[in-house]
Amino acid sequence: MRQKFIELGEGYTDIYELIELGRHMPSRVSSALMFHCEIDGKSKSSFALIMKPADKFQPIYICREGIPNPHEIPNTRYDLFKKMTDEIGIDIHEYTLKPSTMFPETDLYYQYLIGILRSNKELPRLT
Numbered sequence: 001m002r003q004k005f006i007e008l009g010e011g012y013t014d015i016y017e018l019i020e021l022g023r024h025m026p027s028r029v030s031s032a033l034m035f036h037c038e039i040d041g042k043s044k045s046s047f048a049l050i051m052k053p054a055d056k057f058q059p060i061y062i063c064r065e066g067i068p069n070p071h072e073i074p075n076t077r078y079d080l081f082k083k084m085t086d087e088i089g090i091d092i093h094e095y096t097l098k099p100s101t102m103f104p105e106t107d108l109y110y111q112y113l114i115g116i117l118r119s120n121k122e123l124p125r126l127t
Helices: 015-024 076-088 106-119
Strands: 002-009 029-039 042-051 057-068 092-096
Touching (some): 002 106, 015 042, 015 057, 029 057, 076 092
Parallel strands (some): 029 092
Antiparallel strands (some): 029 042, 042 057
16 A cells, blocks of 8 residues: 655645644554654744545655644644544544654655654555
8 A cells, every 4th residue: 555645735724734634534544643843943833734645655644844833832833623523422642753854855754754653554555
């Protein structure tokens, strides 16, 4: 099975698309995630939804590193994401990680995330 990140954007307005995906397909949402990192001295967060596999593909929708860390700077985007996860009955799992800027290519960053998610049993092993 192929597991792939689908980047919606950095979370400015595209966070609303991520929230709608969760609201309109709650039975497909496997996990909700927040990744925290520091970029140029600022604490940033990514929001993501892992969807249940469809045939031989498992998408992970993400808004990458454009949202201030809500634990440091409260923000409406986090409140809306949290409201959606409460509505569909799932918890948000949080991780503090390296930023994507530490990787020469975004694909390498996503491979790093997939390794972390597999080791934490958020994603199944490849079969």
